[in-house]
Every structure is written in structure tokens, then in C-alpha cells.
Amino acid sequence: METERITIYDIAREAGVSPTTVSRVIAEHANVSAHTRKKVRKVIDQYHFTPSRIAQELLSKRSLTLGVILPGVTHPYYAEMFEGAYQEACRLGYTLILFCLPQNEPLSASLMDQIARRRVDGMILSGGIVEATPERELIPMLRTLRRSMPILTICPPLPDVDCINIYSDLSSSVRQSLRHLYNLGHRRIAFLGGSYESRSAGERELGFLDEMKKLDLPAVYRHEAGHTAEAGQLGVIKLLSSLTDQRRPTALICINDLVALGSLTQLHHMGIRVPEDIAVIGCDNQFFAPYTSPPLTTVDLHPAEHGRVAVQQLVAALTDEAMNFSQPRPAVLIIRESCGVSLGARRFE
Amino acid sequence: METERITIYDIAREAGVSPTTVSRVIAEHANVSAHTRKKVRKVIDQYHFTPSRIAQELLSKRSLTLGVILPGVTHPYYAEMFEGAYQEACRLGYTLILFCLPQNEPLSASLMDQIARRRVDGMILSGGIVEATPERELIPMLRTLRRSMPILTICPPLPDVDCINIYSDLSSSVRQSLRHLYNLGHRRIAFLGGSYESRSAGERELGFLDEMKKLDLPAVYRHEAGHTAEAGQLGVIKLLSSLTDQRRPTALICINDLVALGSLTQLHHMGIRVPEDIAVIGCDNQFFAPYTSPPLTTVDLHPAEHGRVAVQQLVAALTDEAMNFSQPRPAVLIIRESCGVSLGARRFE
DNA sequence: CTGTTAGCGCTTTCAA
DNA sequence: TTGAAAGCGCTAACAG
Numbered sequence: 001m002e003t004e005r006i007t008i009y010d011i012a013r014e015a016g017v018s019p020t021t022v023s024r025v026i027a028e029h030a031n032v033s034a035h036t037r038k039k040v041r042k043v044i045d046q047y048h049f050t051p052s053r054i055a056q057e058l059l060s061k062r063s064l065t066l067g068v069i070l071p072g073v074t075h076p077y078y079a080e081m082f083e084g085a086y087q088e089a090c091r092l093g094y095t096l097i098l099f100c101l102p103q104n105e106p107l108s109a110s111l112m113d114q115i116a117r118r119r120v121d122g123m124i125l126s127g128g129i130v131e132a133t134p135e136r137e138l139i140p141m142l143r144t145l146r147r148s149m150p151i152l153t154i155c156p157p158l159p160d161v162d163c164i165n166i167y168s169d170l171s172s173s174v175r176q177s178l179r180h181l182y183n184l185g186h187r188r189i190a191f192l193g194g195s196y197e198s199r200s201a202g203e204r205e206l207g208f209l210d211e212m213k214k215l216d217l218p219a220v221y222r223h224e225a226g227h228t229a230e231a232g233q234l235g236v237i238k239l240l241s242s243l244t245d246q247r248r249p250t251a252l253i254c255i256n257d258l259v260a261l262g263s264l265t266q267l268h269h270m271g272i273r274v275p276e277d278i279a280v281i282g283c284d285n286q287f288f289a290p291y292t293s294p295p296l297t298t299v300d301l302h303p304a305e306h307g308r309v310a311v312q313q314l315v316a317a318l319t320d321e322a323m324n325f326s327q328p329r330p331a332v333l334i335i336r337e338s339c340g341v342s343l344g345a346r347r348f349e
Numbered sequence: 350m351e352t353e354r355i356t357i358y359d360i361a362r363e364a365g366v367s368p369t370t371v372s373r374v375i376a377e378h379a380n381v382s383a384h385t386r387k388k389v390r391k392v393i394d395q396y397h398f399t400p401s402r403i404a405q406e407l408l409s410k411r412s413l414t415l416g417v418i419l420p421g422v423t424h425p426y427y428a429e430m431f432e433g434a435y436q437e438a439c440r441l442g443y444t445l446i447l448f449c450l451p452q453n454e455p456l457s458a459s460l461m462d463q464i465a466r467r468r469v470d471g472m473i474l475s476g477g478i479v480e481a482t483p484e485r486e487l488i489p490m491l492r493t494l495r496r497s498m499p500i501l502t503i504c505p506p507l508p509d510v511d512c513i514n515i516y517s518d519l520s521s522s523v524r525q526s527l528r529h530l531y532n533l534g535h536r537r538i539a540f541l542g543g544s545y546e547s548r549s550a551g552e553r554e555l556g557f558l559d560e561m562k563k564l565d566l567p568a569v570y571r572h573e574a575g576h577t578a579e580a581g582q583l584g585v586i587k588l589l590s591s592l593t594d595q596r597r598p599t600a601l602i603c604i605n606d607l608v609a610l611g612s613l614t615q616l617h618h619m620g621i622r623v624p625e626d627i628a629v630i631g632c633d634n635q636f637f638a639p640y641t642s643p644p645l646t647t648v649d650l651h652p653a654e655h656g657r658v659a660v661q662q663l664v665a666a667l668t669d670e671a672m673n674f675s676q677p678r679p680a681v682l683i684i685r686e687s688c689g690v691s692l693g694a695r696r697f698e
Numbered sequence: 699c700t701g702t703t704a705g706c707g708c709t710t711t712c713a714a
Numbered sequence: 715t716t717g718a719a720a721g722c723g724c725t726a727a728c729a730g
Binding site for chain 1: 722723724725726
Binding site for chain 3: 717724725726
């Protein structure tokens with residue numbers, strides 16, 4: 001098992017030069033004669049030598065590693081975010097270490113410790129940790145972390161911490177969906193999903209309420225639910241079972257595509273046609289959205305791009321003593337069939 | 350930005366002891382008097398000191414880090430596998446570093462180099478890299494890697510390399526689906542998806558062909574396709590468009606749920622009812638399977654468990670000079686509605 | 699162009 | 715019970 005690790009000294013000895021010279025050859029420094037270089041290269045290749053990044057990190061005091069805290073990658077939204085971040089990190093010569101932290105778990109002391117020990121150069125945080133942790137707990141933790149490295153959060157902006165922040169214009173997302181439905185003639189529009197504990201969900205909720213008010217519509221159809229397909233299914237049951245057909249909403253905005261998926265299934269079970277009887281709009285533009293029946297109208301939040309930009313900004317902050325500002329990223333409505341565009345604008349009672 | 354890093358020497362000086370003692374306190378060694386320990390602890394806490402894992406790694410020659418190569422985490426199958434591995438790694442005190450390598454990209458020299466430099470303690474490989482790379486290229490690379498660390502592959506077993514191997518019993522997966530359909534009365538059964546370049550796909554293909562032969566059925570309905578929903582959609586078009594209704598297969602086994610999803614959509618477009626006109630079975634039991642219409646019968650391969658077991662085995666190999674054997678993991682058929690059980694066994698011409 | 703020296707932050711002898 | 719010294723593998727500074 002233990003393949004006695006070869007060091008730069010072994011190479012130096014074997015090539016009859018000093019370790020420094022070997023180091024220079026590896027780093028492709030200019031000040032090495034072609035002859036020496038070739039000689040050293042040969043020995044390096046012969047022994048399949050690769051310098052230890054661990055030693056380099058110790059010396060340079062930079063790990064060229066970024067930590068990422070996400071609720072996990074099982075949710076396609078975060079999976080895409082991670083991959084976007086990963087690509088950009090590769091491009092910039094950084095490595096990512098992913099820490100999965102379930103939505104409702106707080107940033108434990110043990111995780112903080114692990115991060116600190118690793119001496120990562122910076123942290124990217126998204127998901128429940130920055131969405132659902134009470135600010136009175138979260139802010140101090142972030143401040144502590146911030147003392148040793150720059151931090152980037154992907155969530156609605158947080159007050160009183162010196163973090164770079166990237167956020168989806170969630171409010172705009174709901175507003176766009178709402179306006180689209182309004183223009184199609186809908187007036188009884190319901191909002192389904194999320195939980196008031198999540199700041200993102202809250203922001204959408206607020207966007208919904210505010211836009212409804214602007215449109216002079218009563219926002220009576222709302223239902224707190226989770227973020228899963230099952231939650232969508234349950235949500236529809238709760239939302240509709242108590243209502244007569246006359247008072248039933250004619251359109252449904254779901255907090256994400258998973259909830260929309262569950263809703264579609266449940267509506268189908270109940271014999272309610274989409275989009276004829278009720279229009280449905282999701283959010284996230286997940287891979288399955290074109291394949292639901294009917295294909296789901298949704299909003300693309302571009303999580304992969306968020307990830308990419310996050311790494312870019314964080315690395316920039318590491319180099320320049322840079323600007324830590326908040327940046328909203330646009331949300332774009334993807335129109336398919338579940339909203340009923342093909343039916344044209346109609347009049348609803 | 351640069352928060353002058355505190356070292357064990359700073360703590361030692363401040364506490365009026367030697368660095369050794371501080372080290373001992375941190376490692377919770379026995380041989381420190383209660384008084385000294387308390388004194389040192391206080392200084393440590395005061396300065397929020399955490400020992401550098403980088404220095405520890407350099408000294409101990411172990412990084413307590415495992416590398417994982419996956420095609421990415423965007424595919425839920427691999428996302429689940431990763432999370433399973435992640436959990437187990439946490440439990441055992443290891444960190445995972447994820448390298449995303451697109452399905453059809455070979456293990457580049459640059460990636461090999463990166464892995465070697467990181468001095469990870471072991472590697473877990475799955476996806477295209479071990480599925481689709483020609484063996485004449487793959488085996489030598491694995492051998493090279495194997496010289497410096499234990500390797501675990503999650504894929505059909507590879508010949509001539511000393512790797513631990515975990516694999517889904519893919520052949521059994523197809524056989525189960527096939528037999529289930531057969532018992533329901535189906536005789537014209539089609540197989541859709543995959544590509545002959547992938548060893549997993551090949552194994553399923555073989556399972557299909559072999560089982561068809563055992564059942565004394567002609568395996569005429571096969572179609573190489575990709576692994577995406579779009580591929581499923583296209584596959585159905587190609588498979589059915591040339592056939593008269595009489596000769597059309599009455600059942601369809603898809604290589605994965607994505608392909609099944611695309612197939613369902615396309616069948617719907619073509620006015621072919623599932624399961625009345627054609628039964629459909631997928632594979633992977635992805636989260637959306639209960640929410641397709643009709644709900645998808647599929648096979649659960651338990652990727653998360655694969656991930657967990659992988660880490661467990663690899664860590665075991667790191668400690669014991671352990672057993673490198675191949676382990677098939679069971680595949681279980683999850684029966685929903687797309688296969689038409691509720692219709693009961695029927696007679697097809 | 700090349701080599702010597704010192705030190706990154708830690709732990710492990712070994713000695714006191 | 716505590717500490718001094720050496721070294722993990724590498725590179726930057728400084729000589730030569």
C-alpha cells in the first residue's frame with residue numbers, strides 16, 4: 001500500500017542538481033539552462049514525480065481552495081449551481097470543496113472548525129444555511145468566518161455583514177409570472193409553496209402580495225407548503241378541496257417546479273384540466289419541465305450562472321481588495337403550455 | 350483581508366508553555382496537567398485558534414481526503430451517489446473532493462496530475478470515465494493511479510486492475526423488468542436507450558438479449574439512443590414510425606427514467622396510450638417517477654447506498670490491507686402504473 | 699545559471 | 715509533566 005513517496009530531494013539527487021533547480025524546472029522558471037532542464041525533466045518523468053500541493057500550500061499560505069456550503073446536490077437547482085461554480089473554479093485554477101448541509105440544519109461549530117482548519121481561501125454559501133437560519137444566529141457566525149476569509153452568499157441580501165452577495169430577482173420572478181397570467185385574463189390567482197421560514201420564499205411571497213395589490217387583485221389564495229412534489233400535491237388538495245368550482249382560482253403559481261409537478265399530478269387526479277380549467281406556472285426551469293403534461297411554463301433563475309459568477313467574484317475579492325456589493329441576477333419567464341398561452345387571452349368570472 | 354494567521358507558537362508564547370504542550374492539549378493527549386490544559390485552552394479560545402490541517406497533512410502524510418470522479422451531479426443518479434458517499438465520508442472523518450468529468454471526456458493528464466498533487470488518500474471513480482473509456486486507455490491509467498493509492502470503481506467490473514469494485518446488477522435489472530412484462534402477457538418487447546460505447550449500457554443490452562432468448566422471444570425491437578429525455582423522445586419516433594400498429598411492440602423498457610420520461614411524452618403526442626397500448630418501464634427510480642403520467646414503473650439501483658459503501662470500503666482498504674473484491678448490489682423493481690399491472694395479465698397478438 | 703539556507707505550522711521523538 | 719530539536723516537502727531570498 002505505502003508507495004514510499006518520492007520527493008523533490010530524490011529527484012535532485014538523481015539528477016545531480018539541487019532541489020531548488022528541480023523546483024525551478026517544475027515551476028517553469030526562466031533561469032534554468034536548457035541542458036539542465038532537460039536532464040531534470042527526464043528524471044521527473046522517469047519517477048512520475050509530482051510536487052506535493054500540501055507542502056506548497058503550507059509555504060504559500062494559500063490553498064487555492066474554495067469551500068461551498070449547499071443543502072446538497074440532490075436538488076437540481078443546487079446541482080446546477082455547483083457545476084457552474086465548479087467549471088469556473090477549474091478555469092481559475094481553484095478547487096472546490098463541497099459541504100452538504102441539510103436545509104434546516106444550522107452551521108454547526110464542528111463544521112465551522114473543519115472549514116477553519118482546511119484554510120480554504122474563501123467560502124460560498126447558499127441554501128437553508130443563509131435562507132432559514134435566524135439572523136441573530138447567522139450574522140455572528142458569518143462575522144466570525146469573515147475574519148479569516150472573504151465570503152460570498154447566494155441568497156437575498158443579508159444586512160450587517162461584509163459579504164459579497166448574489167441573488168436572484170425572486171420578486172421579479174413572481175411578478176413576471178403574475179403579470180403574464182393577468183394579461184391572459186386571470187384574476188383569481190393562487191400562490192403555492194415555500195415556507196415562511198425561508199427568506200427566499202418570503203421574498204417571493206412579498207412579490208406576490210405586492211404585485212397583486214398593484215393589479216388591484218385580492219390575494220386570498222395562498223398556501224404555505226414545502227418545496228417538494230409531495231408538498232405540491234398536498235397543497236393542491238388543501239387549496240382546492242374547500243372551494244366550490246366558482247370560487248376556484250383559475251391560475252396557480254408554484255414556488256418551484258417540483259411543487260408544480262406535484263400540483264399537475266394532483267390536478268390530473270381531480271379531473272381538473274391544465275391549462276383549460278387552471279393555468280400552472282412553476283419556477284426553476286428544471287430539466288423535466290418540458291416533459292410534464294402539459295409542458296410546464298416556468299421561470300429560469302440560471303443557477304449555473306450564479307455559481308460561475310460566485311466563484312469569479314470571490315476569486316476577484318481574493319486578488320483585488322475588491323468591491324463587496326450585491327448583485328441581482330435576472331429571472332426569465334419560459335413560456336410553455338401549462339399557462340395556457342395557446343388558448344389566448346380569455347375572460348374569467 | 351490578510352488576517353495574520355495565528356500559529357501554535359503564538360498560543361504557546363501567550364500561554365507561557367511550549368508549542369508541544371499546546372499540540373498536546375489540542376490532540377487531547379493525556380499527559381498534560383489539568384492546570385496547564387485549562388490555561389492553554391483559554392488562550393486557544395481567546396484567539397479562536399484552529400490548527401492548520403495543511404501542516405498536519407504534511408507531517409502525517411495522510412490527507413484524510415478522498416477524490417471522487419463523477420460525470421457531474423446534475424444527473425440525479427450521480428447526485429444521490431455523491432451524497433451517499435459524502436455522508437459516509439463525514440462519518441468516518443474524511444473529506445471528499447469532487448472532480449466532474451463529462452461522460453465522454455477521457456481522464457486527462459492534467460486531471461491525473463491534479464489528483465496526484467493533492468495527495469488524496471484514495472479515489473472513487475464512476476460514470477463515463479470507467480464506463481466509456483476504451484479499456485486499452487483506461488487500464489494503464491488506473492494502474493498508474495493505483496501505484497499511489499487505492500482505487501474504487503463503481504461500474505461493471507474491470508479486468509486486470511487491482512481496484513475495489515462495486516456494481517449494480519444491471520443485467521438483473523433488465524431481466525426483472527422483462528420477466529415482469531412477460532408475466533403480464535407481453536411478447537413484443539422493445540429496449541430503448543443507451544449507447545454501445547457504455548459498458549453499463551452494454552451489460553443491460555446483453556441482459557436483455559439473453560433473457561429474451563431464454564423466454565424464446567425475438568429481440569427485434571431495440572434502439573440505441575442516448576440517456577436523455579430528448580433521446581427517449583427521438584427513440585420512440587424512430588422505433589415506432591416505421592412500424593404498423595400490428596407489429597408495434599406492446600412494451601418498452603427504457604435504459605433510464607429520463608429516456609422513459611421522453612418516451613412517455615412522445616407516446617402521448619402520438620396518441621398512443623400508456624399502459625393500455627404500450628407498457629413502459631424505466632430505470633433509476635428518480636424523484637419524478639411517481640409524478641409522470643402515468644406514474645412510472647422503474648428499477649431502483651440505490652445509488653446513495655453505492656456511494657456509502659464505496660467510501661466505507663475504500664477507507665477500510667486504507668486501514669486494513671484489505672480485500673479488493675467485486676460486489677454486485679441488488680436492483681429492485683418498483684411497480685407503479687406505466688407497466689399496466691392494474692390492467693392484469695392480458696393476451697397480446 | 700545554480701546552490702545554500704531558512705522556514706511555512708505542526709507533531710514526534712527523546713531527554714529533562 | 716514538560717520542552718528542545720528535528721523534520722514533513724517545498725520554495726524564496728540571497729549568494730556565488
